[in-house]
Amino acid sequence: xxxxxxxxxxxxxxxxxxxxxxxxxxxxxxxxxxxxxxxxxxxxxxxxxxxxxxxxxxxxxxxxxxxxxxxxxxxxxxxxxxxxxxxxxxxxxxxxxxxxxxxxxxxxxxxxxxxxxxxxxxxxxxxxxxxxxxxxxxxxxxxxxxxxxxxxxxxxxxxxxxxxxxxxxxxxxxxxxxxxxxxxxxxxxxxxxxxxxxxxxxxxxx
Numbered sequence: 592x593x594x595x596x597x598x599x600x601x602x603x604x605x606x607x608x609x610x611x612x613x614x615x616x617x618x619x620x621x622x623x624x625x626x627x628x629x630x631x632x633x634x635x636x637x638x639x640x641x642x643x644x645x646x647x648x649x650x651x652x653x654x655x656x657x658x659x660x661x662x663x664x665x666x667x668x669x670x671x672x673x674x675x676x677x678x679x680x681x682x683x684x685x686x687x688x689x690x691x692x693x694x695x696x697x698x699x700x701x702x703x704x705x706x707x708x709x710x711x712x713x714x715x716x717x718x719x720x721x722x723x724x725x726x727x728x729x730x731x732x733x734x735x736x737x738x739x740x741x742x743x744x745x746x747x748x749x750x751x752x753x754x755x756x757x758x759x760x761x762x763x764x765x766x767x768x769x770x771x772x773x774x775x776x777x778x779x780x781x782x783x784x785x786x787x788x789x790x791x792x793x794x795x796x797x
Contacts, residue, residue: 592769594696594776595625595667599633601756609634612692612780615662618643620650620683621669640665651679656686664693668776671697671716676733677741684745689785693746694778698768699753700729702775705764712766720777722751735777744789750780 602608614636619627622642631637641661648654650666651673664687673679680695687693698704700719703712708729710716719729723736739748757772767773788794 593625594768594774595619595622595627595665596630597756597772597774598667598696598754598776598778599630601754603633608694609636612694613637613663613665615691617641617663617665618656618661618686620653620664620666621672625667627665627667651675651682653682653686658685659688660686662688662691664691664695666693666695668696668698670695671718671720674717676718677738680738681742684742684781684783687783689783691783692749693781693783695781696754696776696778697735699755699775699777700727700732702753702755702758703766703768704729712768722753722777735779739779739781745784746781747784747788747794748779749782750778752778754778 613634616638617640619640620643622644626640626642628640628642631640643650643653650669664683666683670676670679683693697720700721704710704719706728708719708731718731718733720733720735721727723734735751754774754776756774758767758775759773768775
């Protein structure tokens with residue numbers, strides 16, 4: 592419920608979002624009614640944010656969007672709805688310019704689904720996500736570290752963090768995201784490596 596809006600309250604305390612991650616022309620994948628574009632004035636270096644939702648096409652393939660189009664991509668709680676999150680992430684990286692950033696959030700399976708799948712709280716969830724586990728209770732669990740390993744040559748991982756702001760761990764089983772404050776997600780921030788970095792295996796000073 593308005594997860595993009597909730598995230599802004601903490602992202603505004605981190606200068607990197609306004610000076611590095613959300614800069615230039617971007618795309619908000621799965622924007623819905625809570626688009627990053629609604630808050631563009633809070634990020635002065637953003638020139639535009641194009642929303643992409645069901646009516647625009649498949650968020651997994653982004654058909655019709657050329658490679659290296661956007662300075663950044665944002666997606667809040669969309670990846671779990673797609674049939675192939677690995678293919679989706681590859682296409683999201685594809686449409687971002689070299690040196691650009693991707694800011695992605697997905698629900699954490701322990702904080703959101705809380706041991707039950709198919710999801711009690713959102714029947715359209717096709718996958719659950721965890722940062723990393725040797726074993727999960729979910730039959731459709733994706734380790735974020737494994738997901739990112741598939742595109743490790745093309746992206747630099749800047750951040751993977753469990754977000755439990757205002758989450759009450761002692762509360763009985765309930766969808767806490769329905770509150771105005773609680774987050775139960777994993778935030779992923781990536782930077783698309785330019786070709787020269789991909790060729791030499793990293794970001795090396797001149």
